[in-house]
Amino acid sequence: MFEVFEAYLRAKISLTDEELELIRAAATVKHLRKWQYLAQAGERWHSHCFVCQGCLRLYRVDEKGQEHIISFAVENGWIGDRQSLLSGEPAQSNVDALEDSTVLLFTDESFQQLFRRIPAFQDMINAILARSFNVIQDRIHAAISYSAEEKYQDFLRTSPHLANRVPLAMIASYLGMTAETLSRVRKQLARK
Amino acid sequence: MFEVFEAYLRAKISLTDEELELIRAAATVKHLRKWQYLAQAGERWHSHCFVCQGCLRLYRVDEKGQEHIISFAVENGWIGDRQSLLSGEPAQSNVDALEDSTVLLFTDESFQQLFRRIPAFQDMINAILARSFNVIQDRIHAAISYSAEEKYQDFLRTSPHLANRVPLAMIASYLGMTAETLSRVRKQLARK
DNA sequence: CGATTCTTTGAAAACAGTCAATCTGTGTGG
DNA sequence: CCACACAGATTGACTGTTTTCAAAGAATCG
Numbered sequence: 001m002f003e004v005f006e007a008y009l010r011a012k013i014s015l016t017d018e019e020l021e022l023i024r025a026a027a028t029v030k031h032l033r034k035w036q037y038l039a040q041a042g043e044r045w046h047s048h049c050f051v052c053q054g055c056l057r058l059y060r061v062d063e064k065g066q067e068h069i070i071s072f073a074v075e076n077g078w079i080g081d082r083q084s085l086l087s088g089e090p091a092q093s094n095v096d097a098l099e100d101s102t103v104l105l106f107t108d109e110s111f112q113q114l115f116r117r118i119p120a121f122q123d124m125i126n127a128i129l130a131r132s133f134n135v136i137q138d139r140i141h142a143a144i145s146y147s148a149e150e151k152y153q154d155f156l157r158t159s160p161h162l163a164n165r166v167p168l169a170m171i172a173s174y175l176g177m178t179a180e181t182l183s184r185v186r187k188q189l190a191r192k
Numbered sequence: 193m194f195e196v197f198e199a200y201l202r203a204k205i206s207l208t209d210e211e212l213e214l215i216r217a218a219a220t221v222k223h224l225r226k227w228q229y230l231a232q233a234g235e236r237w238h239s240h241c242f243v244c245q246g247c248l249r250l251y252r253v254d255e256k257g258q259e260h261i262i263s264f265a266v267e268n269g270w271i272g273d274r275q276s277l278l279s280g281e282p283a284q285s286n287v288d289a290l291e292d293s294t295v296l297l298f299t300d301e302s303f304q305q306l307f308r309r310i311p312a313f314q315d316m317i318n319a320i321l322a323r324s325f326n327v328i329q330d331r332i333h334a335a336i337s338y339s340a341e342e343k344y345q346d347f348l349r350t351s352p353h354l355a356n357r358v359p360l361a362m363i364a365s366y367l368g369m370t371a372e373t374l375s376r377v378r379k380q381l382a383r384k
Numbered sequence: 385c386g387a388t389t390c391t392t393t394g395a396a397a398a399c400a401g402t403c404a405a406t407c408t409g410t411g412t413g414g
Numbered sequence: 415c416c417a418c419a420c421a422g423a424t425t426g427a428c429t430g431t432t433t434t435c436a437a438a439g440a441a442t443c444g
């Protein structure tokens with residue numbers, strides 16, 4: 001399964017065989033079954049997680065017991081509770097698998113070591129962080145600016161690969177509306 | 193005005209006088225009057241901007257001409273269109289001053305140079321980026337999970353310094369509701 | 385003081401949420 | 415192979431929240 005990450009790396013930076021080995025040695029492969037937690041709220045989160053295969057979600061549960069999905073990650077995506085990673089505080093979020101999945105885990109320490117030895121790797125990670133910063137900023141814009149219908153259209157535009165892969169109720173949660181509302185929005189759009 | 197940034201730096205990392213001079217040399221001080229643009233949608237954005245004094249906002253204007261505020265920045269904050277900075281594409285957002293303000297501008301090139309010469313500076317910036325990533329993630333959670341009243345309470349909790357500094361209509365825009373709704377929410381809360 | 389901007393209020397309309405029932409498709413066990 | 419159970423999706427009626435539009439009241443600045 002490391003090959004997926006290798007291909008991902010090679011597409012972004014050039015590495016010597018030796019450097020690639022360092023990275024491989026730092027990675028832990030983990031298989032997750034559908035619904036299996038990778039992390040639960042209350043625990044500490046120490047890792048960087050790359051998705052080789054499958055689909056995961058990051059979500060929080062509010063006082064009323066409702067789940068709110070912060071983000072999805074599929075193949076070639078990253079996911080995890082940065083908050084907990086950075087602060088050392090227990091995570092507020094849960095991460096679990098929506099399909100049988102395979103992920104690569106890197107402890108934060110091993111990441112820091114890799115950074116020191118392979119500057120290009122650090123540059124890559126920084127670029128990824130910066131890019132995801134933009135994505136998340138677009139998401140805020142969508143959340144505060146759009147109606148339910150517009151939100152769904154924006155979702156279809158930005159995440160077409162998720163629309164038929166993730167249950168409707170979860171997309172609704174991700175967009176901040178109820179499943180019923182999303183179902184009606186969809187019907188509306190189909191009519192057009 | 194550089195003193196504000198100097199104090200900010202010294203609180204976070206230790207620097208030699210020489211290093212501090214490098215940073216000072218890279219900075220451009222800019223004074224902005226109330227309502228003055230620092231950046232407009234359509235232009236390219238090349239800089240990193242630190243606020244020494246005053247208050248700025250980052251916002252987008254939608255097709256209907258409505259403004260949606262993505263973020264505020266006051267003293268010791270950073271602001272700018274990362275999207276444009278990173279991609280080189282024209283900015284989708286505007287930045288302007290809500291009060292007479294003073295900011296420090298650093299071109300991205302000079303930032304990269306500083307990174308090479310002062311690793312601690314790069315670490316600091318990376319830490320800031322990571323932290324703001326968390327802030328923005330909390331904001332998403334609030335935007336998709338809370339009712340109008342809850343959003344405002346969350347805002348009071350996370351940004352008490354802004355509540356009496358920024359006009360109500362702008363807070364409403366930031367929270368994704370109309371000024372009328374926020375006014376009513378406030379009245380509701382006052383009653384309690 | 386007058387002009388302008390910001391905020392509040394009211395009434396009606398649009399929108400989204402809730403609850404309960406039904407429908408659909410999938411997979412399981414008899 | 416069928417019947418059944420189950421989860422996910424849809425629909426309807428109703429309720430509650432938020433927006434819209436218009437007007438009136440504060441507050442601020444020259």
